[in-house]
Amino acid sequence: MKTILRSGAVAAAIGVGLSLAVLPAVPAGAAAAIRVPCNDITALKTAINNANSSANAGRIVLASHCTYNLTAPDNPDDGLPEITGNVTITGRDTTIRRAPNATQDFRVFHVVSGGTLNLNSLTVSGGANAGRGGGIFNANGTLNLNRTIIKGNQASQGGGIFNLSGRLNLDRSTVERNTATFGGGINNNGGGTVIMKGGSLLNNRATGNGGGFTNAVGNASLESVSVRRNTAPVGGGLHNTSALRLTSSTVRDNIAVSGAGISNDSVGSLGSALTLVRSLVTRNTAITAGGGILNEASPGDVTLTDSRVVRNRPDNCSPAGSVPGCTNPTSTVTPPTKQLPPPAKDSKSRK
Structure with a gap:
């Protein structure tokens, strides 16, 4: 039996035409999907509350090619109800956003301890938050993103996503044009785990460190990921103070004062480990040093396996000799003296 939340006859009529093709396979005995008409925010909130309390995983299907505008928060910090259960939300070219005319700052999603949120094709x-997670705050929960875009959010930490002691999985997803002080795109902290396969970290900006991604305290793995055109004073593309592994990934065209491609640093005596396997760091630009990789970790290691750090300015790796297998050009390249440019105004994301 289908469950349809409706706020009126017109909304119900719109809901009939929702996309069914993007629904994942449904296990036997699972509850029916809750279908929410286009931009019916009341129905969306009710659907999340019902999914949270479902004995089985709660599944929500949104209208395809539709934008759901959140004009006011559901609670002081979040646009939608907190995710406490196992909730799956599926769309097709569907957007959930804090509306441009919203008068209050709030993030869009908040996954609390023990909660699981699965987002498909959204x-x-x-989103805007003075603290953690402008788009999504995953606090000791599980956040799975499949072909999903996190775009144009802002916060102090983790402009797009802040992952605190939780598990964050991104599959063929894009994090772009988000802004924060630390971790413009993503901030991983508190021993959290991030696994990103496919997709990109694109045009994000930090005013502190980690334009694309800050791996502060935790484990992170990027496989077949493109890290491009991010900016920050330190670690334009990536900033690592813990354990970060790149496999078959590209770090390119990022800009920073130091550590334009990747900054590898440490917090106290914890140390850090940066590993690149079959990856490329190229055409990144630093104003001072570490055009490709800045290795300031002590203790700390950078390991290159079948990987190249080439054609970065003003050097490939700094300090010289700190990254085995990475050499600098014999001729000096004068770095630019101008200030960091703002992120690009727009770019089309691959889904």
């Missing part, structure tokens, strides 16, 4: 945008 865009999450416009």
